[in-house]
Amino acid sequence: MRLGKLYSKDEVIEQFKDGQTIVMGGFGHFGTPERLVDLVLESGVKHLTTISLNSCKAGFGIGRLLSAGVIDKMITSHIGNNREAMEMHASGKLEVEFCPMGTLAERLRAGGSGIAGFYVKTGMGTGIEKGKELHEFNGEMYMLETALKGDVALVRCRAADPLGNLAYHGTNENSNPLVAMNECTVTIADPDMILEIDEIGPDRIVTPGVYVDMVLE
Amino acid sequence: MRLGKLYSKDEVIEQFKDGQTIVMGGFGHFGTPERLVDLVLESGVKHLTTISLNSCKAGFGIGRLLSAGVIDKMITSHIGNNREAMEMHASGKLEVEFCPMGTLAERLRAGGSGIAGFYVKTGMGTGIEKGKELHEFNGEMYMLETALKGDVALVRCRAADPLGNLAYHGTNENSNPLVAMNECTVTIADPDMILEIDEIGPDRIVTPGVYVDMVLE
Amino acid sequence: MDTLNITTSKIDFSKMEPREFIARRVAAMLKPGITVNLGVGIPTMASDFLREGVWVQSENGIIGVGKHAEPGIRKVESYCNASGEEIIPTKGACTFDVNMALGMMRSGRVDATVLGCFEVAENGDLANWTMPGKSPGMGGAMDIICGVPNVIIATRHCNKNGDPKIVKSCSYPLTGVGVVNTIITEYCVMEIRDKHLVLTELRDDITVEELQKITGAPFEVAKDCKEMTIPVPQIVNLYQDFSS
Amino acid sequence: MDTLNITTSKIDFSKMEPREFIARRVAAMLKPGITVNLGVGIPTMASDFLREGVWVQSENGIIGVGKHAEPGIRKVESYCNASGEEIIPTKGACTFDVNMALGMMRSGRVDATVLGCFEVAENGDLANWTMPGKSPGMGGAMDIICGVPNVIIATRHCNKNGDPKIVKSCSYPLTGVGVVNTIITEYCVMEIRDKHLVLTELRDDITVEELQKITGAPFEVAKDCKEMTIPVPQIVNLYQDFSS
Numbered sequence: 001m002r003l004g005k006l007y008s009k010d011e012v013i014e015q016f017k018d019g020q021t022i023v024m025g026g027f028g029h030f031g032t033p034e035r036l037v038d039l040v041l042e043s044g045v046k047h048l049t050t051i052s053l054n055s056c057k058a059g060f061g062i063g064r065l066l067s068a069g070v071i072d073k074m075i076t077s078h079i080g081n082n083r084e085a086m087e088m089h090a091s092g093k094l095e096v097e098f099c100p101m102g103t104l105a106e107r108l109r110a111g112g113s114g115i116a117g118f119y120v121k122t123g124m125g126t127g128i129e130k131g132k133e134l135h136e137f138n139g140e141m142y143m144l145e146t147a148l149k150g151d152v153a154l155v156r157c158r159a160a161d162p163l164g165n166l167a168y169h170g171t172n173e174n175s176n177p178l179v180a181m182n183e184c185t186v187t188i189a190d191p192d193m194i195l196e197i198d199e200i201g202p203d204r205i206v207t208p209g210v211y212v213d214m215v216l217e
Numbered sequence: 218m219r220l221g222k223l224y225s226k227d228e229v230i231e232q233f234k235d236g237q238t239i240v241m242g243g244f245g246h247f248g249t250p251e252r253l254v255d256l257v258l259e260s261g262v263k264h265l266t267t268i269s270l271n272s273c274k275a276g277f278g279i280g281r282l283l284s285a286g287v288i289d290k291m292i293t294s295h296i297g298n299n300r301e302a303m304e305m306h307a308s309g310k311l312e313v314e315f316c317p318m319g320t321l322a323e324r325l326r327a328g329g330s331g332i333a334g335f336y337v338k339t340g341m342g343t344g345i346e347k348g349k350e351l352h353e354f355n356g357e358m359y360m361l362e363t364a365l366k367g368d369v370a371l372v373r374c375r376a377a378d379p380l381g382n383l384a385y386h387g388t389n390e391n392s393n394p395l396v397a398m399n400e401c402t403v404t405i406a407d408p409d410m411i412l413e414i415d416e417i418g419p420d421r422i423v424t425p426g427v428y429v430d431m432v433l434e
Numbered sequence: 435m436d437t438l439n440i441t442t443s444k445i446d447f448s449k450m451e452p453r454e455f456i457a458r459r460v461a462a463m464l465k466p467g468i469t470v471n472l473g474v475g476i477p478t479m480a481s482d483f484l485r486e487g488v489w490v491q492s493e494n495g496i497i498g499v500g501k502h503a504e505p506g507i508r509k510v511e512s513y514c515n516a517s518g519e520e521i522i523p524t525k526g527a528c529t530f531d532v533n534m535a536l537g538m539m540r541s542g543r544v545d546a547t548v549l550g551c552f553e554v555a556e557n558g559d560l561a562n563w564t565m566p567g568k569s570p571g572m573g574g575a576m577d578i579i580c581g582v583p584n585v586i587i588a589t590r591h592c593n594k595n596g597d598p599k600i601v602k603s604c605s606y607p608l609t610g611v612g613v614v615n616t617i618i619t620e621y622c623v624m625e626i627r628d629k630h631l632v633l634t635e636l637r638d639d640i641t642v643e644e645l646q647k648i649t650g651a652p653f654e655v656a657k658d659c660k661e662m663t664i665p666v667p668q669i670v671n672l673y674q675d676f677s678s
Numbered sequence: 679m680d681t682l683n684i685t686t687s688k689i690d691f692s693k694m695e696p697r698e699f700i701a702r703r704v705a706a707m708l709k710p711g712i713t714v715n716l717g718v719g720i721p722t723m724a725s726d727f728l729r730e731g732v733w734v735q736s737e738n739g740i741i742g743v744g745k746h747a748e749p750g751i752r753k754v755e756s757y758c759n760a761s762g763e764e765i766i767p768t769k770g771a772c773t774f775d776v777n778m779a780l781g782m783m784r785s786g787r788v789d790a791t792v793l794g795c796f797e798v799a800e801n802g803d804l805a806n807w808t809m810p811g812k813s814p815g816m817g818g819a820m821d822i823i824c825g826v827p828n829v830i831i832a833t834r835h836c837n838k839n840g841d842p843k844i845v846k847s848c849s850y851p852l853t854g855v856g857v858v859n860t861i862i863t864e865y866c867v868m869e870i871r872d873k874h875l876v877l878t879e880l881r882d883d884i885t886v887e888e889l890q891k892i893t894g895a896p897f898e899v900a901k902d903c904k905e906m907t908i909p910v911p912q913i914v915n916l917y918q919d920f921s922s
Contacts, residue, residue: 028762080814114540245518297570
């Protein structure tokens with residue numbers, strides 16, 4: 001019998017398929033699910049779309065998938081700290097859909113909490129509002145941003161328990177709780193440590209296990 | 218010289234004015250800022266509008282303001298566990314604007330994070346969508362809900378530090394972090410205990426001090 | 435949401451307070467491994483009778499609502515359920531803000547909810563938030579049912595005037611449209627299938643004809659309609675994976 | 679955002695790397711008690727030179743960014759700034775998710791931000807996310823400037839081709855419309871007042887005429903235009919209330 005939501009490497013690898021949209025936590029090389037990136041690479045899947053805050057530093061997270069040539073398109077807010085990403089984008093080898101970081105984060109949250117869309121002022125007047133629905137509230141114009149969902153969510157966390165409850169540490173938290181919330185087909189956590197039930201504690205758990213399908217052993 | 222954001226009873230009382238909209242944390246009699254309710258009553262202000270999840274149990278939180286006759290209007294999701302509120306409402310002595318609890322909570326968050334409005338399915342087809350803007354997303358209808366803001370936010374928390382960083386405990390958390398986030402003129406915390414700077418810890422702080430104006434000593 | 439195939443024992447229903455009976459029958463219906471939201475009233479009573487391994491979610495911000503606390507055993511009340519009653523959190527519980535609690539339900543992360551009602555109609559419509567002279571409000575109910583796939587109504591069969599709560603069409607403002615899957619009263623269990631009521635369990639001290647008289651809408655009797663009983667709880671392992 | 683009235687000391691600018699000089703001047707401008715967001719590049723460098731009591735917010739989810747960490751002093755990298763560089767959190771720091779980090783800025787809880795630029799126009803327009811052949815992306819910049827009241831640009835005066843970055847009108851796609859308040863380069867401090875540039879500080883090794891030649895838009899010289907220096911840091915109390 002399985003012990004809660006703890007899964008082996010091989011069971012996790014089975015989740016990856018060609019053409020999936022992968023939502024990944026992390027900022028720069030902080031809080032990226034490196035063990036899960038290993039497994040994506042090991043699975044040999046291709047033509048991925050990724051959703052992440054940025055392209056990570058080369059050699060970490062999304063950056064490793066990029067180097068392996070398995071990403072067709074990135075939805076992200078920033079690739080400036082990864083020279084390879086900048087070059088692939090400039091030469092047309094990589095499609096990048098830019099979205100402001102706060103809007104992207106909010107869209108991931110919306111796509112994990114039954115909110116279809118929301119209005120923000122972010123980027124009004126810059127041109128990114130083109131093609132979006134605009135709405136006036138209290139004399140100011142806002143643009144409609146819609147929920148974003150992926151197929152597989154990859155989450156890095158400090159601690160997990162067998163129920164899938166997760167806790168984060170420092171700025172390695174970054175987008176990970178939002179990625180974990182997002183309504184993907186499968187949500188997989190890569191914890192630094194696996195603790196016993198109740199060891200994290202009710203107040204310290206940030207992502208309840210109800211959001212998490214698998215914890216990589 | 219003032220020690221951070223710690224304020225005395227008298228300084229807090231000065232914040233209350235007739236006709237204000239008070240946003241208050243709490244659910245039932247759990248996590249209600251009772252010391253701040255004392256001060257609202259002591260201030261003698263009247264004709265308040267309150268925004269809260271529910272009307273609390275009689276003798277607690279909003280319920281005490283209600284008994285004192287200082288509330289003209291409540292924006293809330295539930296008054297069923299407070300007989301006095303039910304009677305005042307039924308007899309026309311109290312105006313109640315009902316809003317589904319999740320929508321209300323989300324509106325408080327929106328009103329504290331630069332989001333003017335958002336679309337949810339909550340209540341579609343029940344009649345509460347009347348007069349609201351509807352929008353179709355992926356073949357389903359959603360209604361537009363708008364941000365809600367108050368004048369004074371009253372927050373109960375487990376711990377505060379002199380910088381105004383707050384932490385919560387158990388289900389006393391409920392709406393308190395959302396109330397603390399809400400863009401009010403003044404946000405006041407009622408902590409069970411005041412800890413030294415760094416005692417709560419970076420990971421355990423739920424409401425950063427940047428949201429909080431005053432901590433009641 | 436099937437009842438587990440376990441030993442059942444005969445209980446003398448006539449001596450049990452109807453609300454407790456309903457709460458016990460609801461509890462027996464909830465399968466270990468699921469996460470269930472329990473609403474104000476009879477539903478929260480069910481938490482005292484649940485099998486281990488059933489996770490109770492409450493809209494005030496917790497997964498892992500356990501039994502009701504004995505008065506006075508602790509100094510600081512820090513955990514409550516949807517009815518605002520003090521509870522003991524279970525092992526493995528976690529708490530969060532109400533925004534996450536309701537967002538979790540809107541987005542379908544909670545398997546089932548048990549709610550009370552003023553009226554429930556044969557087409558699955560639910561009215562439980564306002565009626566002339568009595569408006570408790572919707573609380574989290576509207577948010578809950580817009581995402582939770584299995585909506586169970588736990589209610590007395592008739593209201594205080596003796597009128598049926600199960601009706602052809604709701605006369606009070608709706609909380610949800612066509613959302614109810616199952617109704618549990620002190621007399622029976624009914625399922626709503628294709629906008630019609632189907633009786634699946636009936637107490638042995640009431641006949642189908644008697645039940646029809648106190649029910650405001652026609653119902654079909656399921657071929658495999660059973661006697662309404664309360665199965666004996668089963669001990670389970672908290673770590674167990676019930677998903678398969 | 680005035681410079682505090684404190685002792686200033688003369689520094690030999692000619693020996694200081696221009697980026698460091700800019701970062702130091704930015705740091706000196708930030709008053710204890712404020713919360714400031716520091717963007718990628720020169721702005722994050724400023725955190726090493728700040729006075730105590732200045733709270734640095736970063737869009738990756740922290741208030742209390744301290745100095746850069748020495749490489750290898752800790753095994754687990756758990757705190758970084760907007761540039762993805764490891765930092766030591768200050769006393770009183772707190773961390774949170776990026777949603778709160780950006781929501782906090784959209785809703786005006788952060789007093790100021792320091793950002794880099796490709797171009798900044800005399801009317802306060804800012805371009806710093808995409809240009810032909812180079813598109814780092816906007817990161818959090820668009821979210822930040824839509825709510826933060828004081829936008830400071832910290833930048834080299836000219837780009838790598840020697841062309842002015844301060845222009846009459848931005849030629850690249852905008853990050854923000856009319857949002858910039860202050861520009862700090864290795865030569866000067868300019869304020870944008872009523873859609874015009876006003877020179878408020880100038881280094882003593884460059885003349886107004888020379889500065890105009892490398893600036894792509896006309897500027898007015900403030901009556902009280904001062905020599906550009908770096909005030910010496912002042913020690914303050916973390917608990918102090920600077921709001922009054």
